[in-house]
Each structure stands twice: as C-alpha cells, then as structure tokens.
Amino acid sequence: MVAGLCLAAALALGMAIGFPSVAAQDVDRMAGVRAQDKVLRGDAKCTRCHDEDEKYPVLAIGRTAHGTLADSRTPTCTACHGESGDHADAPEKHPYPDRWFGRDSSQSSDERSEPCLGCHQGGSRMHWAGGNHANRDVACTSCHRIHASHDRVRDRLTQSEVCFTCHKAQRIQVNRPYRHPIREGKIACSDCHNPHGSAGPAMMVRDGINDTCYACHMEKRGPFVRNHQPVQENCAICHDPHGTTAPGMLRSRTPFLCQECHEPSTHQGSIGSLAATGGRDKNTLARGCLNCHTQVHGSNSPLDERNERLFQR
Numbered sequence: 001m002v003a004g005l006c007l008a009a010a011l012a013l014g015m016a017i018g019f020p021s022v023a024a025q026d027v028d029r030m031a032g033v034r035a036q037d038k039v040l041r042g043d044a045k046c047t048r049c050h051d052e053d054e055k056y057p058v059l060a061i062g063r064t065a066h067g068t069l070a071d072s073r074t075p076t077c078t079a080c081h082g083e084s085g086d087h088a089d090a091p092e093k094h095p096y097p098d099r100w101f102g103r104d105s106s107q108s109s110d111e112r113s114e115p116c117l118g119c120h121q122g123g124s125r126m127h128w129a130g131g132n133h134a135n136r137d138v139a140c141t142s143c144h145r146i147h148a149s150h151d152r153v154r155d156r157l158t159q160s161e162v163c164f165t166c167h168k169a170q171r172i173q174v175n176r177p178y179r180h181p182i183r184e185g186k187i188a189c190s191d192c193h194n195p196h197g198s199a200g201p202a203m204m205v206r207d208g209i210n211d212t213c214y215a216c217h218m219e220k221r222g223p224f225v226r227n228h229q230p231v232q233e234n235c236a237i238c239h240d241p242h243g244t245t246a247p248g249m250l251r252s253r254t255p256f257l258c259q260e261c262h263e264p265s266t267h268q269g270s271i272g273s274l275a276a277t278g279g280r281d282k283n284t285l286a287r288g289c290l291n292c293h294t295q296v297h298g299s300n301s302p303l304d305e306r307n308e309r310l311f312q313r
C-alpha cells in the first residue's frame, strides 16, 4: 500500500520532469519484473542494480539508524544521492548519480555535506559552517561511514584512527609515555573536541580550554586563596593534553618548564643555589622546583596570602 503510493507519486514526478516512465525505471529490464524495496523506502529505483553482490555492497545501510523504517524521517537512496534519473536510466552513459561521495568524488565538500545538513542542522553542528573542518574541505562523509553498520568515528575505540588519517602529529603524541588513555578508548578525541565545530578555541567542546579540562579535573578549578596566573589562563601552557615525554604530561620537565617564565635568579638569598645544598641543586634534583612548590595549580594555605609559602601547601 505504502509502496504503491510512493510509486504513484514518483510516476507523477517522473512525467512532470520528462523521464520516459518511472515504472520502467523500477522494473528490472532483464527479468521484466517489478523490483521490490530492499532496505529503505523507495530504494528499488537503485537497488534493482546495486546490492550486496557488487564491489561496493550497499545494503548494510538497512542496519544503521538510517535504515529504521519505523522512523518516517529517515532518508531513501535519493535523499543523499539525488534523484539521479539519467543515471538510473542509462548508467553506461551517466556512470554517476547526481551526488556521490567516494574518494574519487570530484564534488566539493559543501555539495557532499548539503544533504546531511538538510536533516542534521543545529544541535552539536550549530557551528559547522565557518568551522575549521568545513573551511578546509572536510565533508561529513570524510568521517562518517554511511553504508557500514559500524560507523568507526562514533565508536570510542576506533574514533582516533579516523582522525589520524589526517592528523598525523596527534597519532605520534598519543603514543608517548605520558598521555590520556585514548588508545584504551577511555578518553576519546570528542571528549575535548567537537569535530563539528564549536564557539571555543581549537574546537573545544566547551567555550574555553580550561572549562573543557574542568569537566573531568574539577579540583583544578579552585577557587584558591592564591592563584598561579598561567593555570588560570590556559592549562595547555604547561600540559600537552595529547601526550608528552615528560611526567605529568608536561610540555617539558621542571625546572626548565618553570624557568621559561621564572628567572633562575628568582630566589633571593641562597635557596636552591648550589652553594647552599653542598653542590647538589635542589632545583634540578628529583622533582625540581616541585620539591618545595608542590601546589603549582593554586594553593589554599593562608600563609600564601602573605607571600610566605608560595604554592607550597
């Protein structure tokens, strides 16, 4: 009944735009029988030729969210690939449908993303337009697999592999000794980044870098009696969240990290000097500056207010 209605509607459309006959399109010319839809509403127009037997099997789409026939908003083949009447009538003369997505597609990323945005605008994609991905020719289908029942990019264990096809530097970083547990699938790139674009820097899921870190590292938010300026400003000044060779995911080891901003001569008198420690420099031994300044993220010691114990307790 439903299929009949669709066919009638398609027939009317076909005649209006001058195709010979839609009925002919949906009939397998060799077998002479009317083709049945296989997985999506109205897919017979395409699936009479394209099915699991060819080099690119297409029917697994029936096992994805797009194949939920009970959901009337789900697409049919032509919602993404275009009406493609010429192609369906004479594929030997028109080897491609109106829109195609494979690696060899010559269509722009905007053209390829257009049908997706028609149904998936807003939500987490509010900042897609103008985002660094959309601007750099990345299409929805550069990440999402549509015809596969497993969409690698939405699986936390396999997601990073999709990103690494373009982001090689991060692949190297997440394999360093000090890193977030991304390889184990406990943390995903998308815990920190919204790959669809965002209002924050570096496509952060929150409006700022620190806000993104606080989501899991709440204790670093404070408030503290005494704040350390760079911590308030941006966690990534000292940490590289993708991975580093220095413990604590620091960009470099102490004392070097600290001395990027603090002159070694900071300490008046002899604290930390070679002379005072009998030839061994406390600043470079063991935890370096952290031997004494244990609370680098901010401290709640009332003494800090009077500059007596800076970030030491």
Ligand code: HEC
Pocket (backbone or CB within 6 Å): 045, 046, 047, 048, 049, 050, 077, 078, 081, 082, 083, 084, 087, 088, 089, 090, 091, 092, 095, 096, 097, 099, 100, 101, 102
């Ligand atoms: C009459 C048979 C027939 C019908 C109907 C048909 N196609 Fe095709 N299609 C082909 C052939 C043949 C090719 C070329 C295959 C090749 O080069 O390997 C092709 C190629 C394609 C390609 C490009 C494949 C590639 O390698 O990049 C896509 C995408 C496609 N068809 C989608 C569709 C869609 C969507 C529909 C329905 C609107 C449809 N086809 C209807 C026969 C058909």
Ligand code: HEC
Pocket (backbone or CB within 6 Å): 039, 040, 043, 046, 047, 050, 056, 058, 059, 061, 066, 075, 076, 077, 078, 079, 080, 081, 100, 101, 102, 103, 141, 144, 145, 146, 147, 148
């Ligand atoms: C939601 C959008 C969408 C729908 C619906 C859809 N496709 Fe596709 N199709 C794609 C994308 C994207 C690709 C590229 C490969 C992938 O993502 O799996 C593709 C690839 C193909 C290919 C292989 C050509 C290539 O470029 O590698 C064929 C053939 C094809 N689709 C036919 C169909 C048929 C037949 C239907 C209906 C049963 C259909 N498609 C429904 C988006 C869609």
Ligand code: HEC
Pocket (backbone or CB within 6 Å): 065, 066, 071, 073, 074, 075, 076, 079, 080, 115, 116, 117, 118, 119, 120, 140, 141, 144, 146, 151
């Ligand atoms: C005709 C409307 C329509 C089109 C076109 C369409 N989608 Fe969808 N899509 C849906 C519906 C409906 C669902 C299932 C309900 C939902 O999750 O919103 C869905 C589900 C999805 C999901 C899974 C969401 C989940 O939570 O499981 C992804 C990913 C997706 N679409 C991406 C795409 C991409 C990429 C394209 C373009 C190649 C596209 N869609 C084209 C309507 C559409």
Ligand code: HEC
Pocket (backbone or CB within 6 Å): 113, 116, 117, 120, 123, 124, 125, 128, 133, 138, 139, 140, 141, 142, 143, 144, 153, 154, 159, 190, 195, 196
């Ligand atoms: C750079 C890779 C990438 C690109 C490009 C991309 N996505 Fe996604 N998408 C993802 C990831 C990763 C998730 C899972 C996010 C999560 O679990 O928080 C996702 C989730 C989704 C979902 C399901 C959850 C939701 O937000 O509703 C839909 C629908 C979706 N994407 C549609 C799209 C559309 C439409 C486009 C193009 C405008 C697109 N995506 C472009 C990586 C991408």
Ligand code: HEC
Pocket (backbone or CB within 6 Å): 132, 133, 136, 138, 142, 143, 153, 159, 160, 162, 163, 164, 165, 166, 167, 189, 190, 193, 195, 201, 202, 203
């Ligand atoms: C098809 C290639 C491609 C894929 C796949 C891809 N990206 Fe990108 N991404 C780019 C390009 C191109 C840029 C812009 C240039 C640059 O910064 O390298 C970019 C930029 C970024 C940026 C920097 C944004 C900014 O504003 O500075 C982040 C973060 C990012 N991508 C995250 C991801 C994540 C996470 C994934 C996987 C879910 C992913 N990308 C998948 C191509 C890709």
Ligand code: HEC
Pocket (backbone or CB within 6 Å): 160, 163, 164, 167, 170, 174, 180, 182, 187, 188, 189, 190, 191, 192, 193, 202, 209, 236, 240, 241, 242
């Ligand atoms: C714990 C949070 C976090 C996770 C997880 C994370 N990132 Fe990032 N990423 C950041 C922050 C913060 C920045 C910006 C500061 C910086 O450049 O280090 C950034 C920057 C980037 C950039 C831009 C780099 C540049 O030089 O402009 C890319 C690309 C990127 N991330 C990709 C990824 C990919 C791919 C993954 C997953 C393998 C990932 N990120 C996981 C926090 C994260």
Ligand code: HEC
Pocket (backbone or CB within 6 Å): 178, 179, 180, 181, 186, 187, 191, 192, 209, 212, 213, 214, 215, 216, 217, 235, 236, 239, 241, 247, 248, 249
């Ligand atoms: C989705 C949750 C999540 C987010 C968001 C997050 N982290 Fe983490 N972070 C973790 C987990 C889980 C660990 C590992 C804890 C463990 O191994 O015991 C960790 C560990 C760390 C460590 C300690 C590494 C070590 O070797 O001791 C640092 C530093 C760190 N994160 C910094 C950041 C920064 C900076 C950001 C923001 C750019 C951030 N994290 C965002 C979950 C998160």
Ligand code: HEC
Pocket (backbone or CB within 6 Å): 210, 213, 214, 217, 220, 221, 228, 230, 231, 232, 234, 235, 236, 237, 238, 239, 248, 250, 254, 290, 294, 296, 297
């Ligand atoms: C001035 C440099 C600096 C900045 C900025 C900084 N950190 Fe740290 N962070 C450190 C140092 C040094 C350690 C190692 C401390 C240790 O080993 O006791 C560390 C350790 C950590 C650890 C692991 C040990 C612990 O204390 O839990 C986490 C998590 C962490 N930082 C998160 C953050 C977050 C989140 C931010 C931003 C709000 C941030 N850091 C900003 C220097 C910094």
Ligand code: HEC
Pocket (backbone or CB within 6 Å): 228, 229, 230, 237, 238, 254, 257, 258, 259, 260, 261, 262, 289, 290, 293, 296, 310, 311
């Ligand atoms: C990106 C630059 C930067 C880095 C890296 C940095 N700091 Fe700071 N630090 C500052 C600034 C700015 C202040 C505030 C100075 C002021 O108020 O006069 C400060 C203040 C301090 C103070 C308190 C001084 C005072 O007079 O209030 C101590 C102690 C301190 N830092 C220790 C460290 C240690 C230990 C490290 C390494 C783990 C470190 N800093 C890394 C920029 C940095």
Ligand code: HEC
Pocket (backbone or CB within 6 Å): 255, 258, 259, 262, 264, 266, 267, 268, 271, 272, 282, 283, 288, 289, 290, 291, 292, 293, 307, 308, 309, 310
């Ligand atoms: C042996 C313990 C100890 C070590 C190691 C140490 N500090 Fe301190 N630091 C102190 C004490 C105590 C004070 C407060 C008294 C003072 O100003 O001399 C202080 C004060 C400071 C101040 C603010 C006072 C000023 O003079 O501006 C900075 C900045 C600072 N330390 C940075 C560092 C850095 C960077 C390192 C590593 C290179 C380091 N400290 C190693 C004990 C230490």
